[in-house]
Amino acid sequence: MIIVKKRSTFGRNFKCVETQLDVVMIYSPPEIRTVNVTRYVTPLREGGSLPAIAEADDGFLYVLKFKGAGQGEKALIAELIGGEIARALGLRLPEIVFSNLEPDFGRTEPDEEIQDLLKASVGLNLGLHYLTGSITFDPVVTKIDARLASQIVWLDSLITNVDRTARNTNMLMWNRQLWLIDHGAALYFHHSIQNVEEQARRPFTQIKDHVLLPLASELDSVDAEFRQVLIPERIRSIASLIPGNWLMNDSESESAEEKRQVYVQFLEARLSISEIFVKEAKYAREALI
Numbered sequence: 001m002i003i004v005k006k007r008s009t010f011g012r013n014f015k016c017v018e019t020q021l022d023v024v025m026i027y028s029p030p031e032i033r034t035v036n037v038t039r040y041v042t043p044l045r046e047g048g049s050l051p052a053i054a055e056a057d058d059g060f061l062y063v064l065k066f067k068g069a070g071q072g073e074k075a076l077i078a079e080l081i082g083g084e085i086a087r088a089l090g091l092r093l094p095e096i097v098f099s100n101l102e103p104d105f106g107r108t109e110p111d112e113e114i115q116d117l118l119k120a121s122v123g124l125n126l127g128l129h130y131l132t133g134s135i136t137f138d139p140v141v142t143k144i145d146a147r148l149a150s151q152i153v154w155l156d157s158l159i160t161n162v163d164r165t166a167r168n169t170n171m172l173m174w175n176r177q178l179w180l181i182d183h184g185a186a187l188y189f190h191h192s193i194q195n196v197e198e199q200a201r202r203p204f205t206q207i208k209d210h211v212l213l214p215l216a217s218e219l220d221s222v223d224a225e226f227r228q229v230l231i232p233e234r235i236r237s238i239a240s241l242i243p244g245n246w247l248m249n250d251s252e253s254e255s256a257e258e259k260r261q262v263y264v265q266f267l268e269a270r271l272s273i274s275e276i277f278v279k280e281a282k283y284a285r286e287a288l289i
Contacts, residue, residue: 034100038057074191083183091151153210158267
């Protein structure tokens with residue numbers, strides 16, 4: 001249970017209970033809706049894994065990430081975990097949904113590469129609500145405050161997200177607010193799951209390339225705040241969202257639950273030494289400014 005003075009701090013994973021003195025925010029586990037994809041609209045060629053805009057049976061458009069693409073289910077797992085951690089921290093992120101592709105979907109697609117991708121992606125994929133009219137964040141055009149910059153730099157240091165650079169910011173401006181997208185390149189430890197504890201305790205040197213690092217002057221206070229938010233219960237509940245069949249497509253003998261626990265182990269270990277990646281980010285920032 002977390003006691004706070006305002007209602008909107010932690011996003012949709014909390015509900016409000018009034019007391020005479022405070023508003024009590026009671027944590028409830030995140031829930032991910034499942035939609036059925038009904039129409040492939042257009043590919044997003046700028047993405048290396050050929051994401052696409054697609055329509056679902058709820059009438060909304062989504063940016064669809066396919067399990068049949070280059071990095072397979074691991075990119076979807078990173079997208080899911082990274083996105084829901086961002087949301088738990090109160091950062092803006094389009095709704096994430098599980099997106100089901102039926103076996104006959106895409107048979108009439110004329111592009112052979114896309115047709116092969118759709119065939120390899122039958123079943124559960126991942127979608128992010130399409131923010132119609134959004135534009136790519138440009139740090140030259142749009143200025144953000146030090147607090148928000150520090151929050152995003154801290155998040156990306158935690159989840160080892162290498163893909164928030166000036167060349168590819170993976171942030172959008174929508175309704176005059178900053179929204180985060182695309183965390184599929186995060187948690188890269190899971191491409192070689194060995195010595196998880198050791199990998200979790202490494203500094204994140206790639207933070208030196210983060211587009212918001214020069215503005216991130218409040219990392220210490222953000223670290224203290226966010227470590228209080230990411231309690232073990234929350235980490236476990238986010239990891240529990242990973243579909244079992246995304247974890248069982250290799251020859252390893254561990255169960256899906258055992259593999260979920262690897263993500264919990266990595267994140268909890270990384271949170272326990274957050275001062276290491278915060279120090280690395282501060283050192284890299286000092287070198288820039």
